[in-house]
Amino acid sequence: MSGPIHASLAATNGALAEKYAAFVAASEGALSPELVALVRQAVAAVHGMGEGPDESALDEATRTALAYARRMPFEHTAISDDEAAAVTHHLGEPGFVAFSVVTALADAECRAAQVDLPELSGV
Template identity: 75%
Template sequence: MSAVCAALAADPVLASHYADFSAKAEGALDPALVALVRAAVAAVHGMGAAPNESGLDAGTRTCLAYARRMPFEHTAITDAEAAAVVAHLGEPGFVAFSVVTALADAECRAELVGLPELAGA
């Protein structure tokens, strides 16, 4: 369970809406890619090991390199980097990927700040 969902335990309606949004975003992508992205972003935050990229195809490695930029370098991502992800995932996939990656970063930050404890969860 994410830190945000845990924090919203006292408001099941809002928690359910958030869980649905997160699930819809992640459900639009290959589950393996979602897991890799979440692990890559968490590793940037020092919250786990970076995923093993040996054996991954070039497109997936491109996506992970992009995902690692989201936590601290989102304004420095170039048009060429974005175009490479679009070429791999297509436009609808890029939209879902952008949401999933940014949400993964924000959820890590919510956990690091201790949101569930502050919310009494």
């Protein structure tokens, strides 16, 4: 896998790197690859790390999920019950759980990149 957290671990602690990769794979594997990619792109854009996804051809469910994902980096305490219910309506409860984990991890990965965690870890 790629990403700053795994890269820093891979260089220093192979066992933890493997377990982190397995956790991320399980989380992302519970959603469609297309949604995972869109969430990562949308969250990265909030952090100023690239362009957000083109949503013009996306269905309502996906647009609702992306609007929610964009709130995670800086507005997580302001997300309302209605916003959460809208995502759960489209993804179901198990899907919402996976989506919450994937979105929060996407945010953390961006932040780890912004402090250049691999460089700090000697990579």
